[in-house]
Amino acid sequence: MKIKNTILGFAFAALSMVAYGQEKNKKISFEVNGKCSMCKERIEEAALGVKGVKFASWDIPTHQLSLILNERKTNSMKVKTALVAVGHDTEELKATEVAYDGIHPCCKYREDNSDDGKHH
Secondary structure, three states, X not given: OHHHHHXXXXXXXXXXXXXXXOOOOEEEEEEEOOOOHHHHHHHHHHHHOOOOEEEEEEOOOOOEXXXXXXXXXXXXXXXXXXXXXXXXXXXXXXXXXHHHHOOOHHHOOOOOOOOOOOOO
16 A cells, blocks of 8 residues: 555656746847847836736847746747737747738838947
């Protein structure tokens, strides 16, 4: 009986680890297209609007969005979906023409690669 309880205990522990394998504060980063401080504000606001995102910071020169998120509540694809909805492409998802056309003219990153990030 003791062996059976020990085996059940290990099985329960293993199941618990699988269920809680998702991290509460996971750090991730990925590229998001944009150009300037207006883009930075829009990108960070969209990311923070996703439930479970605790921190978002987009770097203008590198185009890297750094996040801290609760994997039990969200994932990177939900954040990317929110970003394309406000007009910013990611590697996996592209904003619709309607969403892209809605961003400020000087934020248009698809046509012009002269991005100094200082025009706002």
